[in-house]
Amino acid sequence: MAPKTESTASGYWYPDGDGATTVDVLNLLRRYRSAETAMRARTRASMRMNETDLVALRHLLREQRAGRAVRPVDLARVLDISTASVTALIDRLERDGHARRAPHPTDRRAGVVVPTAESDAEVRKTLGPMHQRMLALVDGLSEKERAVVARFLAGMADAVGEAADGDHAS
Structure with a gap:
C-alpha cells in the first residue's frame, strides 16, 4: 500500500466519502444522549420536578391520551x-398541581391518578417546539432511511440492554 501523501489525504485521488465512520456514529449517538440529558434537566428545572416525577407525569399523559x-x-x-x-x-x-386523585371509572374500590389540564398544557408548551423539530427531521427521511435508523436504534437498545443484563449475571 502506498504511503499517504498530501494528494491522497485530501481525497484528490480517492474520494473522501460522505459516510461516517463507526466511531463518528457512536460519537454522534453520545452527543445526542448528552443533548437529551441536558434537555431533560432543563425541563425538570422549569417544571420544578425530579426525574421520577417527570417520568410519572409523561406516563400519566400518555395513558390519558x-x-x-x-x-x-x-x-x-x-x-x-x-x-x-x-x-x-x-x-x-x-x-x-400536576395530577389529582380520582375515583376509578369502573371499580368503586379503586382510585386512579389523572394529570391536570394545566400540567398537560405546561408539558406541551415546554416540549412542543422540540417535538415538532424532531418530527420534522424524521418526516424529512425517506421510508428506507427511517427503516435503517429504526433498525440501528433498536439494535443499539438491544446491545445496551444485553450489556446491562450481562452485567447482573455474574
Missing part, C-alpha cells in the same frame, strides 16, 4: 418503586 386509567399500583410497576414511594410521588404531583 390512550383512554386508559392509571391506578397507583400501575405507576409503582411502571416506575419500579414501592407503593409507599408511589404514594409520596402522587402527593407531590397533587401538591404541585
Whole structure:
C-alpha cells in the first residue's frame, strides 16, 4: 500500500466519502444522549420536578391520551418503586398541581391518578417546539432511511440492554 501523501489525504485521488465512520456514529449517538440529558434537566428545572416525577407525569399523559386509567399500583410497576414511594410521588404531583386523585371509572374500590389540564398544557408548551423539530427531521427521511435508523436504534437498545443484563449475571 502506498504511503499517504498530501494528494491522497485530501481525497484528490480517492474520494473522501460522505459516510461516517463507526466511531463518528457512536460519537454522534453520545452527543445526542448528552443533548437529551441536558434537555431533560432543563425541563425538570422549569417544571420544578425530579426525574421520577417527570417520568410519572409523561406516563400519566400518555395513558390519558390512550383512554386508559392509571391506578397507583400501575405507576409503582411502571416506575419500579414501592407503593409507599408511589404514594409520596402522587402527593407531590397533587401538591404541585400536576395530577389529582380520582375515583376509578369502573371499580368503586379503586382510585386512579389523572394529570391536570394545566400540567398537560405546561408539558406541551415546554416540549412542543422540540417535538415538532424532531418530527420534522424524521418526516424529512425517506421510508428506507427511517427503516435503517429504526433498525440501528433498536439494535443499539438491544446491545445496551444485553450489556446491562450481562452485567447482573455474574
